Amino acid sequence: MIKQASSALALSLIAVGVSHAQEAGRYKMGSVDLIPVLNTDFLHIDNVTYASEQDAEITSWVGVVSPELRAVTELNGNEIELGYRLERGEYFSSEADNYTDHFLHADGDFVFSERSRFTARANFEDGHDDRGRVYSNGFGNALSEPDTYKNANLDGTLSYGGLSSTGRVEVSAGYEIMNYDDRPEVLGFRDTNFLRFRDRDYFRYGAAFYYRVAPSTNLVLDANRQEITYDEQQQAERSLDSVENTVLAGLTWQTNDYTRSFAKIGYTQKKFDDAGRDDFSGVAWEVGMAYKPVSYSQIKIATSADTRETNSEADYIRSHDYSISWEHAWLERFSTTARFAFATDDYEGQPADLREDETTKITLGA
Secondary structure, three states: OEEEEEEEEEEEEEEEOOOOOOOOOOEEEOOEEEEEEEEEEEEEEOOOOOOOOOOOOOOEEEEEEEEEEEEEEEEOOEEEEEEEEEEEEEEOOOHHHOEEEEEEEEEEEEEOOOOEEEEEEEEEEEEEEOOOOHHHOOOHHHOOOOEEEEEEEEEEEEEEOOOOOOEEEEEEEEEEEEEEOOOHHHHOOOOHHHHHOOOEEEEEEEEEEEEEEEOOEEEEEEEEEEEEEEOOOOOOOOOOOEEEEEEEEEEEEEEEOOEEEEEEEEEEEEEEOOOOOOOEEEEEEEEEEEEEEEOOEEEEEEEEEEEEEOOOOOOEEEEEEEEEEEEEEEEOOEEEEEEEEEEEEEEEOOHHHOEEEEEEEEEEEO
């Protein structure tokens, strides 16, 4: 078993552009509102590469600067938003972990009538995996720089039924592309043949039905299907292509004006095209609560269980996540965040490579 622990102490500053002649944080340019945002973080991480107990750990302070610009307008009364964000991370004691990420997004909310609406979101990320995470899990110190990738996705949801109606139906679909940058600096740290075969596409679709049983309580039935297709296979007879089906049932409810909760439990199945791989079927859940007793303070609790794509010779990863966080705004421009997260990843399917990873992360921000 591999056990990993990482903690971070963060000091954060968020600055939003202010124009005294118009709404704070928004600059009018004709029919478009421009919203500039600057996020800065200063963190201390005691296990940068998520090294296991047997390997040397790297400790470092990290400075992160993330400017963002959003443009918001309306089209026939429907809000459209475009945005770009850059994130630069500098590790003071570990230059090999420095990174620069780019994010683009486009959102649209379209209301056709009181009963029907459509939301769409497109994202593009030129991002990275930290050393010791995902495909470098267990090999972080051997990697000379972060592993990088390009990810693009498009999702849409069509809803029918008013928010206060007895019944409401939502139908959704999405497509996602995940491509890693196969650079020599990355491919050398592990089996090159294995790393070449990790680019993949996701096609997902599903439906949810909400039935109001009380003024603030809804029954929900959620069914989703996801088809995962890899661009290439390392071994033609050992395909990782698979289909995931998930059905969840539960409740969403609002106990009072400051407590919102949801709880869904059900069944998930992951079936591979290759009969030689181990399929999975078992319990899945999504549970969460947001408690906001005052407008400037909120506590969130969440847990989930699902399957994820393998980053080793295993067939898949069975994951369980738990987290609790507290956000509090002490002043108009000063807030703090405390978050504790614990996750377990069970690698299933290949006896020679079975393992269990445990990751604990504590974050304090101000």
